[in-house]
Amino acid sequence: MLTETQPQLLDEAKKWIDNLVTYVTGINESKNKFYKWATGKTNRDVLMQIEHFHNQFHIQLINLHDLKHAIRLHMQEVKSVTDHDHSRNHLQLEDQYNFLVNDLDNLNADFTRFTAD
Numbered sequence: 001m002l003t004e005t006q007p008q009l010l011d012e013a014k015k016w017i018d019n020l021v022t023y024v025t026g027i028n029e030s031k032n033k034f035y036k037w038a039t040g041k042t043n044r045d046v047l048m049q050i051e052h053f054h055n056q057f058h059i060q061l062i063n064l065h066d067l068k069h070a071i072r073l074h075m076q077e078v079k080s081v082t083d084h085d086h087s088r089n090h091l092q093l094e095d096q097y098n099f100l101v102n103d104l105d106n107l108n109a110d111f112t113r114f115t116a117d
Contacts (some may be wrong), residue, residue, distance in 0.1 A: 003082050006078055009090050016097050020068050023104050024061065030111060031057050046055050049114055060100075067100055070082075072115055 034057075036051045074093055078086045 004089065006082065008077050009086055010075055013078075013090070013093070017068055017071055018091070019101070020064050020071075020097075023101070024064050026108070027057050027061055027064075027104075030108070034115065052061050053111055053114065054066070060104060060107060063100055063103075067096055070096070 031054075032054060034050075040049060041047060071093055074086070074089055077084075077089075
């Protein structure tokens, strides 16, 4: 029974990693556009928001790296320890994944609103 769920866990984990990679790409593209947009801005409130988004991009890239690493370790464990139920760890990673994706989507929406003004 455990071996039947292992391929499913690995498939789902691989999809998470693939999706997180697209978020990394999206953040890097947003950073590049953002830095061009921010050039020459002098309003104090705008500068504070620029610093906020700069910090958030950096923090979220770290979070993405850390979660991808944790997922890869989980995948290695699922592959190498076949007589163990990995579903608990998998569900914890799924919660972390969903939380991070929600944060990233909110950051992107906030960033889009800010740069549209």
